Amino acid sequence: MSEPKDCFYTSHGLRLHYADWGNESAPPLLLIHGGGDHCRSWDRLARELRPHFHVVAPDLRGHGDSDWTKGGSYALSEYVYDIVRLYETLGIERASVVGHSMGGMVSLIFSGTYPEKVEKLVVLDGVTVLPDASRAPTHERMLRYVAQLKEREGKTPRGYATIEEAAERMKKRNTRLTDELALHLAKHALKRDETGAFVWKFDKHQRVAAPHRLWPEDHVALWSRITCPTLLLFADRSFLDNEKRHGLVQHFPNARAKTIADSGHWVQHDQPEEVLAEISGLLGVRE
Numbered sequence: 001m002s003e004p005k006d007c008f009y010t011s012h013g014l015r016l017h018y019a020d021w022g023n024e025s026a027p028p029l030l031l032i033h034g035g036g037d038h039c040r041s042w043d044r045l046a047r048e049l050r051p052h053f054h055v056v057a058p059d060l061r062g063h064g065d066s067d068w069t070k071g072g073s074y075a076l077s078e079y080v081y082d083i084v085r086l087y088e089t090l091g092i093e094r095a096s097v098v099g100h101s102m103g104g105m106v107s108l109i110f111s112g113t114y115p116e117k118v119e120k121l122v123v124l125d126g127v128t129v130l131p132d133a134s135r136a137p138t139h140e141r142m143l144r145y146v147a148q149l150k151e152r153e154g155k156t157p158r159g160y161a162t163i164e165e166a167a168e169r170m171k172k173r174n175t176r177l178t179d180e181l182a183l184h185l186a187k188h189a190l191k192r193d194e195t196g197a198f199v200w201k202f203d204k205h206q207r208v209a210a211p212h213r214l215w216p217e218d219h220v221a222l223w224s225r226i227t228c229p230t231l232l233l234f235a236d237r238s239f240l241d242n243e244k245r246h247g248l249v250q251h252f253p254n255a256r257a258k259t260i261a262d263s264g265h266w267v268q269h270d271q272p273e274e275v276l277a278e279i280s281g282l283l284g285v286r287e
Contacts, residue, residue, distance in 0.1 A: 004046065004057070006065070011085035012078065017065035018086065021046050021055035027119070028092050029053035029283070032083070034101025034126070036202050038064035040188035045098075045268060048276055052285050053096070058086055060103070062203035064188070072149060072205025075212060079106045080113065087117065096283055100124040100268060109214070111230075112222025121230045122279050125238050125267050127245050133216045141211040148208040155204060159197025163187055166198055176263075176270045223251045230255035231282045233275065235263040 004019035019039045029049060031042040039057035046055045059066040060079050069078075083106065087095070096119045099107030104126015111118040136144075160166040167186040171177045177185070190198040214222075230252050234242035236259050249255045258278065263270035 002047075009086060009089040011061070011082040014061055014067040014069065014082075016059065016061060016067065016082060016086075018056055018058040019046070021050045021057070023050055023054045026052060026054045028090065028095035029055050030083070030086075030095050030097045031055065031057040032097065032099040032103035032107055033057070033060065033063070034103045035206060036063070036200070037100070037103075038188050038201065040064070041185055041269075043184065044272055045276060045279070049280070049283075049285070052283070056086070056090065058082070060106070062206040064201055068203040069205075072152070072203065072208060073210070074203070074206040074208065075210040076102075076105055076109055076214070080110045083110050084114070093117070094119050096120040098122040098124070098279060099126055101126050101265065102128070105129075108219070108226070109222055111228065112225045115225050115227050118226070118228050120228050120282055121226065122233065122282060123231070124233050124275065125235045125240060125242070125265050127232060127248055128240065129216050129219050130244060131216050131220050131248075131251070135215065138211075141209070144209060145211045149205070152204045152208065157193065157199040157204065159193060159195065159199050160190070161197065163190060163198060166190055174264060174266050174269065176266075181269060220251050223248075224253065226255070227253050229282060231278060232257040233267060233278060234259045235265055235267040235270070236261050237263060238265045238267075240265070
């Protein structure tokens with residue numbers, strides 16, 4: 001299968017999209033993208049793993065071809081609920097999960113909440129909290145939340161005349177992207193607005209920091225419940241301070257960590273062969 005099947009399901013009243021790569025008789029594997037991204041950013045990895053797994057890549061709410069929420073609410077717990085509903089829709093009892101960035105955080109919370117539902121777990125540059133992170137006072141979180149909502153309320157999305165123009169914008173954020181990959185990512189990340197311009201599909205409100213969230217100790221408590229084999233892959237040139245995060249494996253019962261050299265935050269795009277090899281090793285894929 002060179003292209004996945006476009007499928008939809010309902011969660012929380014939203015029509016959510018996922019790419020289904022077929023091979024339904026094989027063990028299920030979920031690929032969960034990061035913030036501002038979309039399910040088709042996994043295409044290369046999905047094609048390589050499809051012979052061994054029933055690969056499903058969801059568009060998280062507010063992303064790709066999934067509905068946006070009403071009111072701009074995008075707490076991590078809501079994404080987790082959507083994954084629960086996806087499991088139920090597909091009749092999945094247990095699956096392996098790979099998550100990148102924010103999708104990695106969603107994967108960790110899901111796996112810690114439902115350890116019996118996860119066979120193996122890979123997180124790509126996606127441990128975005130530290131156990132000793134400080135808490136901002138409640139009023140400061142509320143003020144920031146309201147200010148971010150107001151700022152986005154009247155903001156007009158930036159439009160692009162062509163897909164190529166948007167692809168060049170993506171290459172400025174990740175200079176390691178090839179022209180071909182940038183065009184592929186941009187093609188699936190854009191839609192036309194009422195003026196005919198190309199705009200990003202993701203809801204700008206998904207970047208608002210929800211004031212109601214899990215505290216660092218909550219995340220650590222969830223990590224301690226993840227009993228499946230777990231791989232934390234870090235990027236050596238990420239905007240995250242991964243030197244501190246590398247030691248977080250001590251909070252997991254069954255995890256190892258590795259830093260991928262010469263890679264930024266989008267580690268699966270920067271070093272695809274090494275990332276595929278690491279994921280395949282954990283998942284038990286044999287050539």
